[in-house]
Amino acid sequence: MEKLLNRLIKENEYLVQYGKVADYIPALKNANPNEIGICIMDVEGNLYSGGDYNKKFTIQSISKVLSLMLAVMDKGEEGVFKKVDMEPTDESFNSLYKLDLPYGEKPSNPMINSGAIVTTSLIDGRGEEKFNRFLEIVRKITQDDNIIYNKEVYISEKETGDKNRAIAHILKNKKLIEEDIEDILDAYFKQCSIEVDCIDLAKIGIFFANGCKIPNTGEALCDEEIGTLVTAIMTTCGMYDFSGEYAAKVGIPSKSGVSGGILGIVPGRFGIGVYGPALDKHGNSIVGYGILKGLSKELGLSIFKSNTEGRFSCVI
Amino acid sequence: MEKLLNRLIKENEYLVQYGKVADYIPALKNANPNEIGICIMDVEGNLYSGGDYNKKFTIQSISKVLSLMLAVMDKGEEGVFKKVDMEPTDESFNSLYKLDLPYGEKPSNPMINSGAIVTTSLIDGRGEEKFNRFLEIVRKITQDDNIIYNKEVYISEKETGDKNRAIAHILKNKKLIEEDIEDILDAYFKQCSIEVDCIDLAKIGIFFANGCKIPNTGEALCDEEIGTLVTAIMTTCGMYDFSGEYAAKVGIPSKSGVSGGILGIVPGRFGIGVYGPALDKHGNSIVGYGILKGLSKELGLSIFKSNTEGRFSCVI
């Protein structure tokens, strides 16, 4: 398995030249596009990794998966989805124009910024509590109490966050968020600045792939159905306006972040974390996409595949 | 199993009152909203059915699944997707405005009218040949040479087809279709007018769920990968602008039609056909949605589910 992972890294690293590291804040701009890593965890808790799998990076938009989960845990499915839809959109991730159209009632889905600001606002707790609850769940899932957020990145996000502030004011105007805007954005910017590596992402992935149970301990953090919901929404909306093509070509429910991470879930089987900071025009890791496409093909991981030759007996 | 199917029909038939039969052409308007049917086929070719499973209705937009398949068979993935995208959209099914925006280059996906007019144009053959090829493949998949199209519906579609004509002229203007517009639309209107029942849909479903092989004969009509592609695009785009919520709540790759049919695919396991002509506001069968949601829950069919308790050993 690890041989396969290293081969996939080798085969796809040429893609770096076609991508571009995010540059809107200094901390992201300085990422090394040649650092590429992958880690896979199975339901038994076995880890397989390759490349720079333990390079730390900020989780960015992948955090949207967890704020959705927490919002549903805290406010219930109905409580969340009366304020955010779950439809894929051709808007870009930080778009707000749909909200401003005459028939724009709520954010399209929780995987774009406007939707994620809503889900963050729905996590229980005020001010600092909201983020503490978020951090605690990440630590629990990864079984790692050393997980922290990157203060420099957080401050940069906060300073350049005018687009997100505009979104928040529109949401407030539409009564989709209620608390103080700067408090919500603070929690949002902090959760985006949490530092993880590929192992952490693989652990988050296997948590969802395993019915919201932590593999090693078997501890269930929430209802399995929340995991199914999150996995479905990642599939239709997780890779920005490339989600459709990604589903067709890869078929692994995934969520990407602007720092170059991709979280992958193979229901019942694997959690996957990939890292490669050069991004394609949609904002997804360009090497990460290549690696996951290869991995899916080699191991037959697409959830859309009929797997007629012995799907369910498969052991790798 | 058939007990379950009949129970699900009973439990969901109250939904009829919240739906509305399509009324843009007389043939559809006269459908009886209380006729509800379902049929399931497994990979061994066993059939389970309930209600009005042998009521005939026109296939309508479900035909888009097959014109996508045929276009890819005839022109290759690249040949098709340079003319149509595969991204879900918040446009409605017969929308064209995105094509007219400065950055609107091609139809969002093959499950909306504009995309399907492109895929139909890419099926080999000119004039009558195109549709004959389409009809032949439906007959092969369903192993039923009596499948025909409904002339009355075809003529009605043709007469009221101004929106589709507008779309076709835009496509022509953008050089995304090349042949005579009325020829392409003729094939398109005819394929939409093919009459099927729930059994036929279940057979189409199992064909895809079984790696593009006909269960009884084992005959492969095309590469398994085309089936995976079609299944993925159905998941992200198949239920109009309700595809995201449908994926989250049902999790069965599906395509609906305005006459009230829904085609479902459970990869490696089942093909499903459901009928119920009362539609919700998105244009999907309102009872069909209810039944499929129930079915998915009872049998654990969502492709996003981790199925931790014995997924792959499941027998029903």
Add this chain to the structure above:
Amino acid sequence: MEKLLNRLIKENEYLVQYGKVADYIPALKNANPNEIGICIMDVEGNLYSGGDYNKKFTIQSISKVLSLMLAVMDKGEEGVFKKVDMEPTDESFNSLYKLDLPYGEKPSNPMINSGAIVTTSLIDGRGEEKFNRFLEIVRKITQDDNIIYNKEVYISEKETGDKNRAIAHILKNKKLIEEDIEDILDAYFKQCSIEVDCIDLAKIGIFFANGCKIPNTGEALCDEEIGTLVTAIMTTCGMYDFSGEYAAKVGIPSKSGVSGGILGIVPGRFGIGVYGPALDKHGNSIVGYGILKGLSKELGLSIFKSNTEGRFSCVI
């Protein structure tokens, strides 16, 4: 003349029933829709008035005319129009979605909120100075040092100003405004809260109709060309998304405000102020529109009229 004005009020007051007083802040909601006034001033400084012509109301969007003038005085035409366009738009006045589209570079024109926030930001002075400069020019034009702003309205605007804050953050994100957002919005909310009556509006109108000179004193406050520019932009953009029909039916360059005022300019001849707080669906005074349409017809005031029978010898 005054007989004519009172007749026009009488003839149009029935329209009140089809309109609706603005209700987003308490101070506006409490306006009496039956209070209707009009005042006209000619280039000699003669005043003609009718109805509740001396009822005070907040100037609201009519202030956009003056912030445009001041911005051009302070930064020059080029300095202003590199940051705001001068095209009419089908957007509504507080829209921002165009700014968020991929090709949305600057506000469409200075008569919608986004454009006016830009022009206010371009008035010389920081913090309080900006508004003081604005207030001073109003006092000069109206020759009335008692003109003040309504604190209660200002505070209400500030408290409910989330949509304008969203706009300001988008503008900041696009580097179209540079100063502190709350400072700019403060000046903006204050200038909207300045209290005027129909006489004051007529004086502002005649100032522009008279080549930017104060009639009684002959003092020129700025170049005549700025007046021509402001008058043209009022014509194409001044009555929200009703500007085109208003031009065709009335033909008097005008700007309306949400409190029910309309400022009218007949170049070289008259300044007009009308008041009637019941608004039509576009946000224009419904009675004001009726009165101005009647006035234009009776006196042949449309700037689009050929006035073949003795236009230029005009006596009224």
Add this chain to the structure above:
Amino acid sequence: MEKLLNRLIKENEYLVQYGKVADYIPALKNANPNEIGICIMDVEGNLYSGGDYNKKFTIQSISKVLSLMLAVMDKGEEGVFKKVDMEPTDESFNSLYKLDLPYGEKPSNPMINSGAIVTTSLIDGRGEEKFNRFLEIVRKITQDDNIIYNKEVYISEKETGDKNRAIAHILKNKKLIEEDIEDILDAYFKQCSIEVDCIDLAKIGIFFANGCKIPNTGEALCDEEIGTLVTAIMTTCGMYDFSGEYAAKVGIPSKSGVSGGILGIVPGRFGIGVYGPALDKHGNSIVGYGILKGLSKELGLSIFKSNTEGRFSCVI
């Protein structure tokens, strides 16, 4: 006067290099960008001209002014404006997307293609009669029975007319046009192909500037109010999505065509025809704009100008 006209041509001919001749049909592509002409007619019927004022070109979109007039003559203001709005738009001239939005009810105005197809459909007569009526009015206004349409241009327009066909099908779908689409488009393409020179445009201009009366004969072809209406709509909508800036910079109600003509109206004073086939990015004659801006400034023709120093006494 003619010295002035020739000077303005000289001063502005350098602009040719920044423009581009329309190239979507051969007949337009072959125009010589260095041919520049102007003609002005006053209410007494005096003609002043310069440059290539008698070069013939197809009238193109300037015909929209006359189809609007004829539609209002034949169906009344109400009959026309229940099917087309009179609001300026930020859409481009051949856009249709607004019509396809959920709240898109009718074309924004009669100066864009969709609106003009509606007004042409409202001219009395079926098939050939519609166009004959159009041609007859042009001949009457210009007092020239030799005016004809260019068959080659007409056929080219017809052959490349897919965008207009798309628009017509949308209009049909919305029941905004009722007759046979090809019949309406035929009349539309023919009227666009009528050949005129600057003198003809000046005659059309003075007709409107003179209360819809032919200067030499004094014959009134329709009510003066129709002229006021047309003039107003030209001002807010006549120069495509540059109408706002054009109003501010030139202030002469104008309509441009893709072949390089501009029709100008100075109410009560002048009719103007300008020709220069190189277009700016908005589709307006780039030299024509320059000349008209200069002319307006030199003679103080802007309808928004207060003309404090002796406006109405002016003789030239």
